[in-house]
Amino acid sequence: MLEQLNTAVRDSRKLDQRDEDPSEPSRVWSEEEVIDGETHQALTVILRTRGCTWAIKGGCSMCGYINDSFVKNITADHLVEQFETALERFDDHTVIKLYTSGSFLDDTEVHAEAQRRILDQVPDPVVRFQSEAQAHHVTEDKLEDLRHRLPDGCEFALGIGMEASSDDVLEYSVNNEFDVADYENAARVAEDYDTLLKCYVLVKPPFLTEREAIEEAVVTAERITGTPALEALSFNPISVHKNTLVERMWEDGDYSPPWLWSVAEVLTRVDDIADTQVHSDVVAGGKPRGAHNCGECDDDVLRAIDAYKKTGDPAVFDRVDCECKEIWREQLELEGLGLAGGSLAERFRQAAGDVDGSRRAAEQWYEG
Amino acid sequence: MLDVVAREGLARAGRWDADGEDVRLPAVLHPDTQRSPAPDFAQLTISTDPLGSAATIRYEGTRLTPEADETGEGLSLPRALIYPGGVDESLQKAADELNREEAPIQIVHDPAEVGPVTGLLVLPRAREVADDAWRLAGFLTTARRRAGPNAVIYAPGIGRPDQIALAAYAGVDVFDGLEASLAALSDTYSRVERPEGSAPPEHPACACPACRDADREGWTLDRLREHNRREQRAEVRRVRQAIADGRLRELVEQRVRASPAHLATLRRLDEDHGDLYERYAPTVREDELPVVGRRSLSRPEVTRWLDRLETRYQAPESARTLVALPCSATKPYGNSPTHQRIRPAIKHNARGRAHVVTFTSPLGAVPEELELMYPAHRYEVPVTGDWNEREEQVIRRAFEAIWKNGGYDQAILHVPPDEADIVEEALPRAERTVEPGERPTDDEATDRLGEAVRASVGDDQAIARDDMFAEHMDNRIDWQFGPGVADVLAEDTWIRGKYPWLRLMHGEDQLAMIKPERGALTLTEPGGRRLHEATDAYTIEIDDFRPKGTVFAAGVTGASEAIRPEDEVVCVHEGELRAVGRATAPGEIMADMDAGGCAEVRHRG
Numbered sequence A: 001m002l003e004q005l006n007t008a009v010r011d012s013r014k015l016d017q018r019d020e021d022p023s024e025p026s027r028v029w030s031e032e033e034v035i036d037g038e039t040h041q042a043l044t045v046i047l048r049t050r051g052c053t054w055a056i057k058g059g060c061s062m063c064g065y066i067n068d069s070f071v072k073n074i075t076a077d078h079l080v081e082q083f084e085t086a087l088e089r090f091d092d093h094t095v096i097k098l099y100t101s102g103s104f105l106d107d108t109e110v111h112a113e114a115q116r117r118i119l120d121q122v123p124d125p126v127v128r129f130q131s132e133a134q135a136h137h138v139t140e141d142k143l144e145d146l147r148h149r150l151p152d153g154c155e156f157a158l159g160i161g162m163e164a165s166s167d168d169v170l171e172y173s174v175n176n177e178f179d180v181a182d183y184e185n186a187a188r189v190a191e192d193y194d195t196l197l198k199c200y201v202l203v204k205p206p207f208l209t210e211r212e213a214i215e216e217a218v219v220t221a222e223r224i225t226g227t228p229a230l231e232a233l234s235f236n237p238i239s240v241h242k243n244t245l246v247e248r249m250w251e252d253g254d255y256s257p258p259w260l261w262s263v264a265e266v267l268t269r270v271d272d273i274a275d276t277q278v279h280s281d282v283v284a285g286g287k288p289r290g291a292h293n294c295g296e297c298d299d300d301v302l303r304a305i306d307a308y309k310k311t312g313d314p315a316v317f318d319r320v321d322c323e324c325k326e327i328w329r330e331q332l333e334l335e336g337l338g339l340a341g342g343s344l345a346e347r348f349r350q351a352a353g354d355v356d357g358s359r360r361a362a363e364q365w366y367e368g
Numbered sequence B: 001m002l003d004v005v006a007r008e009g010l011a012r013a014g015r016w017d018a019d020g021e022d023v024r025l026p027a028v029l030h031p032d033t034q035r036s037p038a039p040d041f042a043q044l045t046i047s048t049d050p051l052g053s054a055a056t057i058r059y060e061g062t063r064l065t066p067e068a069d070e071t072g073e074g075l076s077l078p079r080a081l082i083y084p085g086g087v088d089e090s091l092q093k094a095a096d097e098l099n100r101e102e103a104p105i106q107i108v109h110d111p112a113e114v115g116p117v118t119g120l121l122v123l124p125r126a127r128e129v130a131d132d133a134w135r136l137a138g139f140l141t142t143a144r145r146r147a148g149p150n151a152v153i154y155a156p157g158i159g160r161p162d163q164i165a166l167a168a169y170a171g172v173d174v175f176d177g178l179e180a181s182l183a184a185l186s187d188t189y190s191r192v193e194r195p196e197g198s199a200p201p202e203h204p205a206c207a208c209p210a211c212r213d214a215d216r217e218g219w220t221l222d223r224l225r226e227h228n229r230r231e232q233r234a235e236v237r238r239v240r241q242a243i244a245d246g247r248l249r250e251l252v253e254q255r256v257r258a259s260p261a262h263l264a265t266l267r268r269l270d271e272d273h274g275d276l277y278e279r280y281a282p283t284v285r286e287d288e289l290p291v292v293g294r295r296s297l298s299r300p301e302v303t304r305w306l307d308r309l310e311t312r313y314q315a316p317e318s319a320r321t322l323v324a325l326p327c328s329a330t331k332p333y334g335n336s337p338t339h340q341r342i343r344p345a346i347k348h349n350a351r352g353r354a355h356v357v358t359f360t361s362p363l364g365a366v367p368e369e370l371e372l373m374y375p376a377h378r379y380e381v382p383v384t385g386d387w388n389e390r391e392e393q394v395i396r397r398a399f400e401a402i403w404k405n406g407g408y409d410q411a412i413l414h415v416p417p418d419e420a421d422i423v424e425e426a427l428p429r430a431e432r433t434v435e436p437g438e439r440p441t442d443d444e445a446t447d448r449l450g451e452a453v454r455a456s457v458g459d460d461q462a463i464a465r466d467d468m469f470a471e472h473m474d475n476r477i478d479w480q481f482g483p484g485v486a487d488v489l490a491e492d493t494w495i496r497g498k499y500p501w502l503r504l505m506h507g508e509d510q511l512a513m514i515k516p517e518r519g520a521l522t523l524t525e526p527g528g529r530r531l532h533e534a535t536d537a538y539t540i541e542i543d544d545f546r547p548k549g550t551v552f553a554a555g556v557t558g559a560s561e562a563i564r565p566e567d568e569v570v571c572v573h574e575g576e577l578r579a580v581g582r583a584t585a586p587g588e589i590m591a592d593m594d595a596g597g598c599a600e601v602r603h604r605g
């Protein structure tokens, strides 16, 4: 860990403990989920917890979940009560997705007792229970304790935010708490306990050039794709969360979210090498805080990314084009050669007519 | 290796051997890519995929995880963290710690963390501070001072034509060619006189090949990029030429007018780092110093003048009456028609007792015996008689210093009344001899001056011509070499020759002479021996050899920090005089220089 980075990440947060009803889940909703071509009804629950333990210490540079989940005085009973409240909406659902904005298997965030009692209550018709965890929490003891509690025939799936794979990127950019070796351990344990993993990979963590970001995502896919228990590789283009290091950089013009072209490029290249499902959920796509292009073509590329998720055919990306793609190509070649810490990406954005970027640059000009 | 052939301010012109390729400095680092290959005139490129024949910085793998260069040779970019500074400067500090491995190219964010560098020093943060007038001056100056004379400094993000002269003056050797491409991508046509550039003109005035084509067939990205690169190149060449001509400061003063930010940066350089620039500024120049705008008032040669009046100057021993005369366009003042009409009224009545001090700007005041000294001997300034507050302040301080450091009984202000108003308070017993409405050259005024001089000198006899010459010579020696040196250098001497071709003689041995075009004293070998006896301040310590012609840095083991380029110096080995000559670099960097000349010697000891 790079102490200064961790401190900068921590200083970007507004760690005010929230006074919220500890017995109410943060959010509950129903949505459709397609699994192996079959449409299921999924009940999605966001638990209100004390927050990701790692985020409280500093945490990942792009992650702002702690802003909404740093809640006071949560007991094991509260967490179970929240899940029970959510279950009141359980109807014809066959999938439950339970998220904590941290790690469900972290005993500090979610009491071990609560983990057990929640899994014990998963109703019978559920064929898939999906949650998320940090790799180092996926241990033999933990799965030994939990896995058997789910109904027979119910899949157990865990999303793990691997984010990147180069030690340098994990240490100097993402500030992740675990590394690829931890992930590989988790994968072996998961395989032994009939648990599926979904690996999240970032597109464009801070401080990397656009090209480095693409390379890092692809290299990460290469390293992860052969690991056991892997169900899907999910690419998350960074969106600028409130009160994060990335947001401060973005406000200074030192960080630009990735181009949608980069997301398409990552998916195309990973499609070639990965032997599992590959997709990307673009948050705030086409908006200044999310992955975006020039503004003209954003919807087309977003649609293509969606179509790829459905069809798995990367040819969808060949059918979209725009003038701004030239600027993006120039950026891939030139940005690294500029030996800049961040601000350079903004110049290419402006060249592509990125209004938000231009506005910030104009403000800086007048302030300077 | 770096061979500096000319310097000005912190700028250097010369050759850098970059991995076997000869690069003329200042230079441009051009990105070289498939889509936008470096221009054929590129001498230095950066590329992930080196093809061309220029010196190339290889950028392999990615910045954080470069592919190992097995040979460890050449200009490979090292593994380096580059963090932006806006968010948290501690990140850059951390990166500097991590980047500190020995590498042929060093990447340092914080100039305060820079250590002595031999080879290329990259300042990634330059991009962030490029347009920040409050930080740029300190940033670049600190980096150059700490990196030392052997570092070739590359400032990414500084490369717009309008920035180049100023940044070179502040010590940047290599400029960013990417700026030309970025401007082209943003549809911006670079113009040296306009920081923001402009839209590509339909019929460009520029005569470069790209503009000629565009005039006929319209603009394309490639043409725009090429024009921008040529505009950048033209300015780099102008800067190189200006350094060789000793005219960079003039170019800088001209360029900064294009932008308030540049003007502010120059101001910071002058005001916050003036001491450093003074140490790099020559003490002799054979052509005139043009003083054209307000910024010229702060150039190091000008501030040095006032500083020396306050710290090195003592009025001639016999002077009893300070006579202030007006400035004239002709220099030295002794040759000006104005002064030739006025001065006889003084000389005839009180040679050596009445001391002429010219009232002027920007130098403030020029005592008659220093009229030949640079830059008083030749500087061009519009004489308007309209002084701004700052100039008035300098004039007052200068007269005050002269008065305090002399044994005067009285001052006579033979200047127009509004000028007399400016200095009167600095001179306790002052009499005016020019009435309102009169010109100082009017007969009534000069008659009045003659009367006043006679009255003020009273019973004191005019002194002998030789004695006056000797007093004046002492003053020139102390001005050039520091107070007290004349006591040794001019002991038991006499003056031969007709002003201004004066020689300082000991018996029949010549010790020094004034060459009017240089103004300062030039020493002979016996003169050098005496200087060495008098002071260590103009000494270069050398290895055990007998220098001839150029004394190169390799043979220099130490040098006095008082030495400025063009100063007369002695070369000494373990206390033994080995040569006398003229410095060609500032003393403070001589011992650190790996290559290049430090002095030109004439006489061998």
Ligand code: SF4
Residues within 6 Å of the ligand: A052, A053, A054, A055, A059, A060, A063, A064, A065, A101, A102, A103, A134, A161
């Ligand atoms: S990304 Fe996950 S592990 Fe990192 S701070 Fe956010 S919730 Fe915690």
Ligand SMILES: [Zn+2]
Residues within 6 Å of the ligand: A293, A294, A295, A296, A297, A298, A322, A323, A324, A325
């Ligand atoms: Zn577009």
Ligand SMILES: [Zn+2]
Residues within 6 Å of the ligand: B204, B206, B207, B208, B209, B210, B211, B212, B227, B228, B230
């Ligand atoms: Zn042109």
